[in-house]
Amino acid sequence: MKxxxxxxxxxxxxxxxxxxxxxxxxxxxxxxxTWPVADAGMxxxxxxxxxxxxxxxxxxxxxxxxxxxxxxxxxxxxxxFHHEAVTxxxxxxxxxxxxxLFHGPTAAFKDLAxxxxxxxxxxxxxxxxxxxxxxxxxxxxxxAAAVRAFAGANRIRLIxxxxxxxxxxxxxxxxTTVEADNITNLAVRGDFDDCQRLVKGLLADAAxxxxxxxxxxxxxxxxxxxxxxxYYVTAGAALAGPxxxxxxxxxxxxxAFAGWAARRMGANVGGLVAAVxxxxxxxxxxxxxxxxxxxTVETHSVSMDVQAPSNFERxxxxxxGRDADRTRAVFETFAREGxxxxxxxxxxxxxxxxxxxxVSEAETRAEITHAWxxxxxxxxxHTAVAVAAARRLDTSAGxxxxxxxxxxxxxxxxxxxxxxFEPQRPSVLEGLEGRPEYCRTVEPTLAAVxxxxx
Ligand SMILES: *Cc1c(COP(=O)(O)O)cnc(C)c1O
Numbered sequence: 001m002k003x004x005x006x007x008x009x010x011x012x013x014x015x016x017x018x019x020x021x022x023x024x025x026x027x028x029x030x031x032x033x034t035w036p037v038a039d040a041g042m043x044x045x046x047x048x049x050x051x052x053x054x055x056x057x058x059x060x061x062x063x064x065x066x067x068x069x070x071x072x073x074x075x076x077x078x079x080x081f082h083h084e085a086v087t088x089x090x091x092x093x094x095x096x097x098x099x100x101l102f103h104g105p106t107a108a109f110k111d112l113a114x115x116x117x118x119x120x121x122x123x124x125x126x127x128x129x130x131x132x133x134x135x136x137x138x139x140x141x142x143x144a145a146a147v148r149a150f151a152g153a154n155r156i157r158l159i160x161x162x163x164x165x166x167x168x169x170x171x172x173x174x175x176t177t178v179e180a181d182n183i184t185n186l187a188v189r190g191d192f193d194d195c196q197r198l199v200k201g202l203l204a205d206a207a208x209x210x211x212x213x214x215x216x217x218x219x220x221x222x223x224x225x226x227x228x229x230x231y232y233v234t235a236g237a238a239l240a241g242p243x244x245x246x247x248x249x250x251x252x253x254x255x256a257f258a259g260w261a262a263r264r265m266g267a268n269v270g271g272l273v274a275a276v277x278x279x280x281x282x283x284x285x286x287x288x289x290x291x292x293x294x295x296t297v298e299t300h301s302v303s304m305d306v307q308a309p310s311n312f313e314r315x316x317x318x319x320x321g322r323d324a325d326r327t328r329a330v331f332e333t334f335a336r337e338g339x340x341x342x343x344x345x346x347x348x349x350x351x352x353x354x355x356x357x358x359v360s361e362a363e364t365r366a367e368i369t370h371a372w373x374x375x376x377x378x379x380x381x382h383t384a385v386a387v388a389a390a391r392r393l394d395t396s397a398g399x400x401x402x403x404x405x406x407x408x409x410x411x412x413x414x415x416x417x418x419x420x421f422e423p424q425r426p427s428v429l430e431g432l433e434g435r436p437e438y439c440r441t442v443e444p445t446l447a448a449v450x451x452x453x454x
Contacts (some may be wrong), residue, residue: 008324
């Protein structure tokens with residue numbers, strides 16, 4: 001399997017190269033050259049998660065990784081998850097389901113792909129005898145999942161920037177209490193946008209580049225998306241019959257695009273609904289064709305506080321019929337002007353692929369209360385956005401699956417505020433307090449960050 005850039009001006013690469021470089025050199029995102037068709041055997045209800053993950057990743061990685069790398073990565077993932085089914089489906093109502101994705105080491109769905117990506121990157125580097133530095137900005141969940149996945153990796157150094165005081169205490173401790181030589185945590189005296197700006201600066205820093213290859217592990221990385229396809233396949237297989245619609249709590253549109261890919265590959269996936277909070281660029285563009293950047297607002301579902309969802313570019317590429325020139329024009333205009341108006345034919349095609357629902361802060365809190373009283377489920381604010389959106393759909397037309405992306409105990413303030421009691425912590429979140437923390441605080445300048453890394 002080869003990978004091409006959505007902007008059409010980068011050489012074709014294999015899976016290992018796409019994974020190790022993250023973004024394509026022309027500024028585009030890697031996508032498979034052609035979409036494979038999922039093995040028909042994957043549609044069997046009750047098929048083990050590991051079987052599906054091995055099949056999907058082998059299809060995408062092909063011969064670009066050393067023999068046995070995919071099997072070993074999947075085995076490690078399953079071993080680190082605390083549920084037999086890995087991603088269990090829980091029934092809420094006649095035709096309403098919750099797909100629980102939070103049974104991993106940091107209790108958020110990012111573990112599913114990050115654990116795989118860490119193993120696969122290590123294997124790819126071992127094959128080439130290389131080392132890699134990864135830099136990432138986080139509003140909480142990505143950093144935690146990355147630290148736990150990459151801690152101890154021999155060939156990878158991981159640098160994580162989080163905004164000081166703006167991640168939940170649990171999220172901070174998940175990152176900072178890990179003692180590993182290859183991990184550097186930086187608490188930036190600024191906001192998440194400062195962290196993202198500094199990461200861009202680091203990735204372009206000549207002195208750092210001279211020390212060896214640099215990359216990032218956010219969801220522009222194709223390996224992250226590939227690792228999120230299996231749970232759509234297993235959930236679609238379990239609900240054999242009319243294809244279920246999936247409601248995905250969306251930030252950078254990585255999770256939702258993985259669902260799109262699963263459907264494109266023939267999995268039993270019906271509609272895809274992106275559920276967004278007040279950072280609603282995706283809902284606005286689908287409503288009126290104007291894709292525009294606004295100031296990010298802080299919400300209860302912090303991991304979805306994204307104004308320009310990076311994976312929207314992959315969807316636009318597909319909706320244009322894989323027209324790289326047109327895709328490049330859209331995103332270059334957007335980068336330059338902060339706004340771009342899509343042609344009517346493109347908008348019609350996008351609407352055929354996904355829809356979007358915006359959920360307010362008040363609705364998010366109300367859904368946490370409702371899910372407890374109606375279904376006996378304690379859910380996190382991100383999951384609440386998805387369930388609130390799912391309940392707007394007509395479930396008489398077939399099953400609806402809301403993705404549950406984090407354990408409620410990661411966000412105790414909002415959940416306790418809505419329910420009046422604290423969510424119970426799963427074992428992976430216990431014993432974090434009181435441990436030594438490994439983290440340095442830095443001013444939000446590139447010079448300060450560079451000095452902290454030397
Ligand atoms: C990252 C995250 C999301 C959003 O996922 P995207 O792939 O960025 O759309 C939703 N919920 C939680 C808990 C997350 O950590």
